[in-house]
Amino acid sequence: xxxxxxxxxxxxxxxxxxxxxxxxxxxxxxxxxxxxxxxxxxxxxxxxxxxxxxxxxxxxxxxxxxxxxxxxxxxxxxxxxxxxxxxxxxxxxxxxxxxxxxxxxxxxxxxxxxxxxxxxxxxxxxxxxxxxxxxxxxxxxxxxxxxxxxxxxxxxxxxxxxxxxxxxxxxxxxxxxxxxxxxxxxxxxxxxxxxxxxxxxxxxxxxxxxxxxxxxxxxxxxxxxxxxxxxxxxxxxxxxxxxxxxxxxxxx
Amino acid sequence: xxxxxxxxxxxxxxxxxxxxxxxxxxxxxxxxxxxxxxxxxxxxxxxxxxxxxxxxxxxxxxxxxxxxxxxxxxxxxxxxxxxxxxxxxxxxxxxxxxxxxxxxxxxxxxxxxxxxxxxxxxxxxxxxxxxxxxxxxxxxxxxxxxxxxxxxxxxxxxxxxxxxxxxxxxxxxxxxxxxxxxxxxxxxxxxxxxxxxxxxxxxxxxxxxxxxxxxxxxxxxxxxxxxxxxxxxxxxxxxxxxxxxxxxxxxxxxxxxxxxxxxxxxxxxxxxxxxxxxxxxxxxxxxxxxxxxxxxxxxx
Numbered sequence: 001x002x003x004x005x006x007x008x009x010x011x012x013x014x015x016x017x018x019x020x021x022x023x024x025x026x027x028x029x030x031x032x033x034x035x036x037x038x039x040x041x042x043x044x045x046x047x048x049x050x051x052x053x054x055x056x057x058x059x060x061x062x063x064x065x066x067x068x069x070x071x072x073x074x075x076x077x078x079x080x081x082x083x084x085x086x087x088x089x090x091x092x093x094x095x096x097x098x099x100x101x102x103x104x105x106x107x108x109x110x111x112x113x114x115x116x117x118x119x120x121x122x123x124x125x126x127x128x129x130x131x132x133x134x135x136x137x138x139x140x141x142x143x144x145x146x147x148x149x150x151x152x153x154x155x156x157x158x159x160x161x162x163x164x165x166x167x168x169x170x171x172x173x174x175x176x177x178x179x180x181x182x183x184x185x186x187x188x189x190x191x192x193x194x195x196x197x198x199x200x201x202x203x204x205x206x207x208x209x210x211x212x213x214x215x216x217x218x219x220x221x222x223x224x225x226x227x228x229x230x231x232x233x234x235x236x237x238x239x240x241x242x243x244x245x246x247x248x249x250x251x252x
Numbered sequence: 253x254x255x256x257x258x259x260x261x262x263x264x265x266x267x268x269x270x271x272x273x274x275x276x277x278x279x280x281x282x283x284x285x286x287x288x289x290x291x292x293x294x295x296x297x298x299x300x301x302x303x304x305x306x307x308x309x310x311x312x313x314x315x316x317x318x319x320x321x322x323x324x325x326x327x328x329x330x331x332x333x334x335x336x337x338x339x340x341x342x343x344x345x346x347x348x349x350x351x352x353x354x355x356x357x358x359x360x361x362x363x364x365x366x367x368x369x370x371x372x373x374x375x376x377x378x379x380x381x382x383x384x385x386x387x388x389x390x391x392x393x394x395x396x397x398x399x400x401x402x403x404x405x406x407x408x409x410x411x412x413x414x415x416x417x418x419x420x421x422x423x424x425x426x427x428x429x430x431x432x433x434x435x436x437x438x439x440x441x442x443x444x445x446x447x448x449x450x451x452x453x454x455x456x457x458x459x460x461x462x463x464x465x466x467x468x469x470x471x472x473x474x475x476x477x478x479x480x481x482x483x484x485x486x487x488x489x490x491x492x493x494x495x496x497x498x499x500x501x502x503x504x505x506x507x508x509x510x511x512x513x514x515x516x517x518x519x520x521x522x523x524x525x526x527x528x529x530x531x532x533x534x535x536x537x538x539x540x541x542x543x544x545x546x547x548x549x550x551x552x
Binding site for chain 1: 289291410413414416417418420421423424425468471472473474476477
């Protein structure tokens with residue numbers, strides 16, 4: 001599998017605060033990476049660095065296929081102004097606004113692409129509604145349509161399921177799966193240990209001034225989650241009680 | 253009454269005022285619309301006050317010329333914007349508190365210098381505008397600023413929409429997101445200066461904000477918002493100037509802004525996105541989009 005981005009000996013933080021040191025990892029095409037960590041561990045800072053909004057304190061970022069012109073990005077929904085007077089269709093089209101130029105309108109082909117993206121996320125029937133009339137789930141679907149329009153090889157999603165219901169989450173996860181099948185790399189910031197992790201191939205656990213990268217089942221072990229301050233010991237023993245029981249049975 | 257109104261057109265200063273405010277409306281409407289959408293309504297008001305000392309110093313040093321107004325105002329506007337950014341970045345104060353502190357100092361300084369210099373311009377017309385003040389040079393200023401603003405908007409509109417709707421997303425899309433922010437602030441200062449003669453320093457921003465907030469109660473798209481803002485601004489100017497002519501002792505600024513305020517209040521009551529829409533919701537539940545979605549959700 002080819003790498004979209006190679007990260008070597010990365011130290012991330014701010015002038016007076018180092019979040020973690022010495023991270024080596026490859027973000028591979030067709031993979032889904034889950035980024036986890038306690039509050040303040042550096043999840044959003046990591047995403048900002050990938051977007052180029054923040055320089056690392058030290059280390060190397062190498063884009064083997066060249067730095068992509070577009071990085072798909074979905075911020076946390078709390079940062080979005082839902083009263084802004086545009087329609088769902090326009091929000092989706094915004095994903096490709098740089099391609100449309102400064103002044104020209106959308107041609108027939110571009111309109112078709114927007115409609116296709118809206119249909120895929122299931123909001124084509126409300127394409128002409130203003131944003132303030134949407135529910136949280138409908139808005140998140142429209143924002144996913146914008147990411148589809150970005151057509152990027154690397155896609156960053158910051159807590160995309162924080163404010164949506166189960167059916168919306170299931171639907172959006174099928175889109176993430178399609179992205180992976182198309183060879184795009186998806187980075188998913190997740191807040192809690194949920195079923196979302198079943199859809200991820202790799203995990204990056206941040207916390208305790210450390211960054212641990214690897215396959216999901218190798219990184220998200222009870223010991224490591226406790227060591228990096230993501231869970232307390234009692235939380236870990238409660239959450240992993242079933243797997244512990246299975247291990248005991250296997251031992252017998 | 254009709255005689256009085258038809259007499260109004262005999263005066264060159266009234267004809268000039270109508271032409272100037274018509275052009276001004278086309279220029280300030282898009283600026284006001286984006287001030288409101290970018291949640292900078294109060295920052296616009298503060299900036300209007302902040303350019304006062306620049307205008308006053310320019311006036312005291314070089315007389316009441318368009319050139320001194322433009323240079324003084326631009327320098328003061330850029331200075332206050334830069335100082336605000338510096339305070340917000342390097343000290344504990346946020347940008348709203350920094351700007352509020354600076355504009356208060358600037359406004360007091362401006363009035364102090366104007367009074368201390370024994371100005372020949374009455375303070376009232378300086379603060380609230382005067383239709384008599386619109387000479388040929390002011391017409392050129394309004395025309396020049398309007399042309400510059402509309403051409404700038406033709407190129408800036410799409411980036412402005414993206415950066416206003418979702419600034420975090422916009423930041424990831426361009427290397428120079430600040431260019432759009434600062435370009436917009438420049439347009440704001442230029443339009444405040446263009447509006448200064450008719451409306452005065454205290455009322456200049458009123459013609460930007462009130463038509464835009466009134467339009468917000470009716471329009472669900474940017475295009476609708478821009479068109480309605482212009483229509484409200486134009487109607488406010490024409491009606492306000494007529495009132496100012498009919499009541500000779502009233503300055504033109506407050507007359508225009510009061511009419512714009514009337515449009516705002518009516519829109520807040522009757523507009524589909526104001527109280528009116530909400531009060532009428534039960535009876536329009538089949539057609540109103542908010543009510544429609546809510547009823548769908550309830551059905552689910």
